[in-house]
Amino acid sequence: MVGLAGVIATAAALEDGSALAHSAHSSWTYPSACCHGDPVTGECGKIPSTTVTPRPDGYVIILRRPGDHQKVTHQDRYFVPYDAVIPSGDDNFHICLHPTEEHENCFFAPADAI
Template identity: 80%
Template sequence: MASLAGVIATAAALQNVSAFAHNAESGWIYPPACCHGDPTTGECGTIPSITVTPQADGYVIILRPGDHQKVTHQNRYFVPYDSVIPSGDDNFHICLHPTEEHENCFFAPSEAM
């Protein structure tokens, strides 16, 4: 009976994590600290590589409506290189939270880092 309780506790913990994180289109899971919603309303999403420009000290990202599910008007973000998280696939991803004006996490493919 003790093992059943452990299975139930583990399932409940996984359910709580999945309530706050979701998968990228390619299947890897965004870190829960970055994503605060489900795949439809989540803050994280793949963005076109053309929206990302490397500069001397970090990336400049300019997103327009259609580049990310949360973006309703043009936004500019700057992410220092030491804040970039390796992407779980070959794409750039950004998490916007609490609003579209705030970059929470930015992921870059390994060949771009």
């Protein structure tokens, strides 16, 4: 598992202050490299904590239904190694699906879950 400092550095590198980033509907903004600045297609969004399972080597995310994320139309499974996890700006899990729901671009976890 990569240390929190490495994950924070990765998140800072992703967030370039571009006008393309969009809000996470709370007090923070998704890095533009994660969401491609397209709030219309809803590439990034909060997901239920029940869809996330920690394993020794990373997180397994299973989005089962459309209500789990705005892009989901059928069950999808993702694996994100701990060194690719970005701290979320709130106490929730978030995922960015781009260019389709089949591909996870960025995954955010609460600081206490990293």
